[in-house]
Every structure is written in structure tokens, then in C-alpha cells.
Amino acid sequence: MNIAVQGALRRAPSDKPEVLDALIIGAGVAGMYQLHQLRKHGLKVQAVDAATDVGGTWYWNRYPGAKFDSESYIYQYLFDEALYKDWTWSERFPAQPEIERWMHYIADRLELRPDILFGTTVTSAEYDEKRGRWTVHTDRGDTFDTQFLIGCCGMLSAPLENRFPGQSTFRGRIFHTARWPREPLDLEGKRVGVVGIGATGIQVIQTIADKVGELKVFIRTPQYVLPMKNPKYGPEEAKAYKARFDELRQNLPHTFSGFEYDFTKKWAELTPDERLAVMEEIYADGSLKLWLASFSEMFFEEDVSREISEFVRGKMIARLKDPELIDLLVPNADDYGFGTHRVPLETNYLEVYHRDNVEPVSVRDNPIAEVVPEGIRLEDGTVHELDVIILATGFDAGSGALTRIDIKGKGGRTLKDDWSRDIRTAYGTMVHGYPNLLITGSPLSPSAALCNMTTCLQQQTEWISALVSHMRAAGKTVMEASAELEEEWVQHHDETANATLIARTNSWYVGSNIPGKPRRVLSYTGGVGTYRQKCDELAGSGYQGVQMA
Structure with a gap:
């Protein structure tokens, strides 16, 4: 036991x-x-x-692809230097199993x-x-x-688990991402539906797309996304971030977001070319920095919000190319601006939709009406037959x-x-x-x-x-x-x-x-x-x- x-x-x-x-x-x-x-x-x-x-979040959210979007070396307790330094992360943004092991380390160390x-x-x-x-x-x-x-x-x-009528009638497996089965779940060859493309849905979709038989993604609200850069950490990298313990302990509690970086530049003080250069540099960092440490004016001024939103849209459009996918997956700046929703980090998420076994299903104007024994029925009567339904439907x-x-x-x-x-x-x-x-x-x-x-x-x-x-x-x-x-x-x-x-x-x-x-x-x-x-x-x-x- x-x-x-x-x-x-x-x-x-x-x-x-x-x-x-x-x-x-x-x-x-x-x-x-x-x-x-x-x-x-x-x-x-x-x-x-x-x-x-x-573990809290890191106990319940064990779905495929669950991982940090805070850098591992800042997502830590800072009240005890030895506690901090005696644990070593394997990469910049580790996955749920490693995070759960860290939580066990804390519980054991503090008894x-x-x-x-x-x-x-x-x-x-x-x-x-x-x-x-x-x-x-x-x-x-x-x-x-x-x-x-x-x-x-x-x-x-x-978690919002009971979102649709008829969920109990479904003949296959149905569950919310925050209640992912603890036992191994074999998705190979299965017809899988994912409902929702927020941060969690995106992590699931990009992780299982090449493992399932068919993947149908039910999409209502497109999301601005940022690509994640996730280098591995060897002994030298771990030594380097651990050497920053005092700096991080002093800095993190006083930034805007509790991350190591902060807003430092003023939009109005830069030329258009200088603004673009800043955005390109920060975008290349592969983190949430564009959201949390580029230009704070994006949260207050509509013209700044629109320009930064168009910058991110352009990056997404260049990767998608297909006009139908662009319409489904790239937000319109008239609807909402970058950063006013939760911003997901992703790894080749947009490219998933170029796969032959992945079908995006728009429910923007044709919403999900109910879950039926065979799968998901839309308002127009279309039934999508599925073996597994994954609800990335939020909280x-x-x-x-x-x-x-x-x-x-x-x-x-x-x-x-x-x-x-x-x-x-x-x-x-x-x-x-x-x-x-x-x-x-x-x-x-x-x-x-x-x-x-x-x-x-x-x-x-x-x-x-x-x-x-x-x-x-x-x-x-x-x-x-x-x-x-x-x-x-x-x-x-x-x-x-x-x-x-x-x-x-x-x-x-x-x-x-x-x-x-x-x-x-x-x-x-x-x-x-x-x-x-x-x-x-x-x-x-x-x-x-x-x-x-």
C-alpha cells in the first residue's frame, strides 16, 4: 500500500x-x-x-501533453535555498510526471x-x-x-464536466482533461474527439494527433498562440539557474506577473521599426514573455493591442497557409486582442491540422447539441462518430x-x-x-x-x-x-x-x-x-x- x-x-x-x-x-x-x-x-x-x-493541479491534470508554461526554475518554493537547489529540472518546461515527482519531493522533504x-x-x-x-x-x-x-x-x-446533454449515453469513454484516467489509456487507432482549444486542449491535441486513428477537434473560439522553446537541461544549465537563486528570490515577488521578466519599454517612445524588432526578439524567446513583458499598453490601448495582435496573427497565418484553417484557428483582432484571453504556449500545434487524420469541426455557428451513444451531434443534425470524447471545456x-x-x-x-x-x-x-x-x-x-x-x-x-x-x-x-x-x-x-x-x-x-x-x-x-x-x-x-x- x-x-x-x-x-x-x-x-x-x-x-x-x-x-x-x-x-x-x-x-x-x-x-x-x-x-x-x-x-x-x-x-x-x-x-x-x-x-x-x-500535487493539486499537478495531481489531477495528467492528460497527455500537460506541462509547465512557467519556466521550471521559477515555478518553485523560494523560502529554503537547499530545498530549491537539491532538486534538478530536466528541461525548461517539464511535463506533468516530472512536476508531480517534484511535488512528492517537497512533501517528503518537509514531512x-x-x-x-x-x-x-x-x-x-x-x-x-x-x-x-x-x-x-x-x-x-x-x-x-x-x-x-x-x-x-x-x-x-x-472542472466543467457535464457540459452537454446525453453524456451518460455515450458508448465509449468520455472524461474531462482534469479527470484523466489514472490507468493507461490506449488511444491507438481510436476515433477521438477533443472539445475545446484553450491552453489545455491545445496541449492534448498536439500530443495525441500522431497516436490516434482519427482526431476531430471541435472549435468555437480561436486562440492566439505562442511557440514554446523547451531546451533540455544538463549539469551546466542546472548549475547556471541554481546560481541565480538569490536574484530570483529578490526579483520574482516584485514583477508584474511573478515571472522573472517585466515590462520595461514604452510603446510611444519607440519607432515602428524598433517596436517590431522588440516583438521579434521576444517572440523568438519561446516563452510567455511577449504577453507578460513586452508592452503593457496592449492591455489598455486598442491601437497597441491591435498592432501586437496583428503581429501574432501574421506568425500564425504564415504557418497555416490554408484559408479555411486560418479562418477557424486564427483570432480576428476585431473580436478580441492578444493577451486579453489566457495565452497558450504550443509545440507544432498549428501544423497538426495539416495531418490527414485530423479534422477541425467548427461549432461557432453550428454548436454541439448533445452527446449521443455514437458520438457528438451538432445542431444541424450531423453526428460525428467517436470512440473517445475528451472534454477540454475549462473550469x-x-x-x-x-x-x-x-x-x-x-x-x-x-x-x-x-x-x-x-x-x-x-x-x-x-x-x-x-x-x-x-x-x-x-x-x-x-x-x-x-x-x-x-x-x-x-x-x-x-x-x-x-x-x-x-x-x-x-x-x-x-x-x-x-x-x-x-x-x-x-x-x-x-x-x-x-x-x-x-x-x-x-x-x-x-x-x-x-x-x-x-x-x-x-x-x-x-x-x-x-x-x-x-x-x-x-x-x-x-x-x-x-x-x-
């Missing part, structure tokens, strides 16, 4: 609640580090995760597994106003009585992981109901009306979308740990963001976000992929460094606006 299963089954649920100082939901990048910190502060802490081992309950889903949490504590229930019958409830559930961990981002739990705050209010009307937080870590609930990777913080996740999640968990430590030192047991503090943050967030073109563009960044979801830019767009500064200022003020008792 492996360690993960041992952890999941190590004790039977008790009739009496287990009393804790803090319960952490999630054992991914945020949850693991949060557990490590709070244990060092002397708290009795338990983490709970539905998975059978650590985290004894305090993680695996294979367990938190189903409900209710705040007791008289006692100032949370009562938490799981699907296995566990009950926890905890002072702090800390959500480290992940920003993209609520209820930012808010979905928490609203799928029945969380009751003061006065019986529920987070699901509150966020169904208006998605609000204070600093992306607290919600008014929910005392002692602290959250990471949540709406109105950079980690909801626009960040190298390890950079932002380290900052948020460290901030939470400092707040808890401050309370304990002051003899306080209950904290809550005041309505005024939350409103101030929402107004600042909205003022910042609504100045961008992101706010005017339909995407999961604003929740438009979920019918009825309140529209708000989910991620803080003021930049990672600015966000950190504002969080530090709040702490430096003695947490003014955070009510404590």
Missing part, C-alpha cells in the same frame, strides 16, 4: 469532532506550504484533499503527509458565532472543530472550488449564494461575513489568473501565516474583514481592472464561460509587486479594517 493510500485510510471517522487550530482544504502548491508554515508556528493543523496524494488526509472531500463548513469556530464535515464522515478554515483549493480546480475559475462546498458564515449566509450575486473579497484572502476563513488563489488577487502561481501562492500563504501569528500574539481568536475594508478593495480592484481591455472581453477571466456567473475580472490586474505592497501595507497598519476579538 502506498503512502498516499495509507494517509487516506489511517483512521476511522470518530463520533467526536477532531479539534484543530487550522484546517487546510487542499494539498497543492498553496496547501503544502501553508501546512508547513502553520506547523512551524506551533498550530495543530490538518490538511484535507480529495486526491490520493499531494507533510502525516498531517494530510487524502481521498477526502470537504462537503460543508459552518461558522459558529457563539464559539468563534468552524465545524467542518467531509464525505468520509469526518468532523473537525477548527478555529481557522483555510481554503487552498486552487483557482482552476472545479468554474477562481470561485468554483469554494462554492461547491456548502460554506455557511454569519447569520446562516452561504458563500455560494453571496458569490452568485456578487463575487467579492478583501485582498483576495478574506470575505466579509465569514470570520476566520482565509483563502488563496481566489477572486480579486493576482493568483486567480495573472501570476506565476508559486510566486503568488507563497506570498498569500505567508501573509495568512503572519496574520494568524499576529492574532495569537495579541491574544485574539477571531478575525473578519470589515464591510468597509472589503468595499475599499473591491472598488480598487474594479477601478484597476476596468481600465483594461480584459474587462471588455468575454472569457473565463471575467466568468463569462459560466451562465449566470456575476461578471467581474477575477484576477487583480495591478500587478504582483503592487499587490504584495498593498498586502504589506495592510499588515504594517496593524491590519486596520480587519476586525479582531
Whole structure:
């Protein structure tokens, strides 16, 4: 029996609640580090995760082609130099199996597994106003009585699995990419359909195209894409990036995106030829740098957005050539601009559509009506017969992981109901009306979308740990963001976000992929460094606006 299963089954649920100082939901990048910190502060802490081992995103997303699009040497914990340097990456953008091994390395090195309950889903949490504590229930019958409830559930961990009528009638295999089967899946010779061409769909499509019998790709919204350059790392390359540990530790928390690079040039100060030279140089880097460190004006000024969008369009068109493919796969700058959607990195993705066994199916004007036993039926009645259907259909981002739990705050209010009307937080870590609930990777913080996740999640968990430590030192047991503090943050967030073109563009960044979801830019767009500064200022003020008792 492996360690993960041992952890999941190590004790039977008790009739009496287990009393804790803090319960952490999630054992991914945020949850693991949060557990490590709070244990060092002397708290009795338990983490709970539905998975059978650590990893979060890198446990669930094991589909073919899943890999980093942050450089491996920056997607790391930076609180311990030895922890950083004792792990060596094999390439610039490693794949999921290697990333999962790294997560296991962290768990083993920090001895985290004894305090993680695996294979367990938190189903409900209710705040007791008289006692100032949370009562938490799981699907296995566990009950926890905890002072702090800390959500480290992940920003993209609520997959949209049941998207079409009739999915249960399909005679073949059907699953979401975030629920890829753990057992080996033989696709050789199979008729496979992929629904969706976001970042995940693109990774799957480019990886399986030469392995399946037939591949049908159901396309609605074309995506701007950037080619990935992924060199291997030998001893010299590893030595070089490890030598930069101090530089990265100082730099990453203060850039716009938490990546190592940042915006440095002003569009208006350069000639057209100079702008083109900058774009060509950055494009050749084979990373997300064109999006996150070329010209910040692309997020605010339509003429700049259009010019950069046309630059990327030109690169894509040159690779596709076929007018029908260009129409299907290359975005129109009139529809949305480069960078206002999530930008995928890819490896020969566009060339996949030149293969004889790959058929793009436009569902832009002829949408999927239902899944039938034979495959997928479109609105015009066309049936595409398939053996396997892969749903790369996205997530209820930012808010979905928490609203799928029945969380009751003061006065019986529920987070699901509150966020169904208006998605609000204070600093992306607290919600008014929910005392002692602290959250990471949540709406109105950079980690909801626009960040190298390890950079932002380290900052948020460290901030939470400092707040808890401050309370304990002051003899306080209950904290809550005041309505005024939350409103101030929402107004600042909205003022910042609504100045961008992101706010005017339909995407999961604003929740438009979920019918009825309140529209708000989910991620803080003021930049990672600015966000950190504002969080530090709040702490430096003695947490003014955070009510404590």
C-alpha cells in the first residue's frame, strides 16, 4: 500500500469532532506550504484533499501533453535555498510526471503527509458565532472543530464536466482533461474527439494527433498562440539557474506577473521599426514573455493591442497557409486582442491540422447539441462518430472550488449564494461575513489568473501565516474583514481592472464561460509587486479594517 493510500485510510471517522487550530482544504502548491508554515508556528493543523496524494493541479491534470508554461526554475518554493537547489529540472518546461515527482519531493522533504488526509472531500463548513469556530464535515464522515478554515483549493480546480446533454449515453469513454484516467489509456487507432482549444486542449491535441486513428477537434473560439522553446537541461544549465537563486528570490515577488521578466519599454517612445524588432526578439524567446513583458499598453490601448495582435496573427497565418484553417484557428483582432484571453504556449500545434487524420469541426455557428451513444451531434443534425470524447471545456475559475462546498458564515449566509450575486473579497484572502476563513488563489488577487502561481501562492500563504501569528500574539481568536475594508478593495480592484481591455472581453477571466456567473475580472490586474505592497501595507497598519476579538 502506498503512502498516499495509507494517509487516506489511517483512521476511522470518530463520533467526536477532531479539534484543530487550522484546517487546510487542499494539498497543492498553496496547501503544502501553508501546512508547513502553520506547523512551524506551533498550530495543530490538518490538511484535507480529495486526491490520493499531494500535487493539486499537478495531481489531477495528467492528460497527455500537460506541462509547465512557467519556466521550471521559477515555478518553485523560494523560502529554503537547499530545498530549491537539491532538486534538478530536466528541461525548461517539464511535463506533468516530472512536476508531480517534484511535488512528492517537497512533501517528503518537509514531512507533510502525516498531517494530510487524502481521498477526502470537504462537503460543508459552518461558522459558529457563539464559539468563534468552524465545524467542518467531509464525505468520509469526518468532523473537525477548527478555529481557522483555510481554503487552498486552487483557482482552476472545479472542472466543467457535464457540459452537454446525453453524456451518460455515450458508448465509449468520455472524461474531462482534469479527470484523466489514472490507468493507461490506449488511444491507438481510436476515433477521438477533443472539445475545446484553450491552453489545455491545445496541449492534448498536439500530443495525441500522431497516436490516434482519427482526431476531430471541435472549435468555437480561436486562440492566439505562442511557440514554446523547451531546451533540455544538463549539469551546466542546472548549475547556471541554481546560481541565480538569490536574484530570483529578490526579483520574482516584485514583477508584474511573478515571472522573472517585466515590462520595461514604452510603446510611444519607440519607432515602428524598433517596436517590431522588440516583438521579434521576444517572440523568438519561446516563452510567455511577449504577453507578460513586452508592452503593457496592449492591455489598455486598442491601437497597441491591435498592432501586437496583428503581429501574432501574421506568425500564425504564415504557418497555416490554408484559408479555411486560418479562418477557424486564427483570432480576428476585431473580436478580441492578444493577451486579453489566457495565452497558450504550443509545440507544432498549428501544423497538426495539416495531418490527414485530423479534422477541425467548427461549432461557432453550428454548436454541439448533445452527446449521443455514437458520438457528438451538432445542431444541424450531423453526428460525428467517436470512440473517445475528451472534454477540454475549462473550469468554474477562481470561485468554483469554494462554492461547491456548502460554506455557511454569519447569520446562516452561504458563500455560494453571496458569490452568485456578487463575487467579492478583501485582498483576495478574506470575505466579509465569514470570520476566520482565509483563502488563496481566489477572486480579486493576482493568483486567480495573472501570476506565476508559486510566486503568488507563497506570498498569500505567508501573509495568512503572519496574520494568524499576529492574532495569537495579541491574544485574539477571531478575525473578519470589515464591510468597509472589503468595499475599499473591491472598488480598487474594479477601478484597476476596468481600465483594461480584459474587462471588455468575454472569457473565463471575467466568468463569462459560466451562465449566470456575476461578471467581474477575477484576477487583480495591478500587478504582483503592487499587490504584495498593498498586502504589506495592510499588515504594517496593524491590519486596520480587519476586525479582531
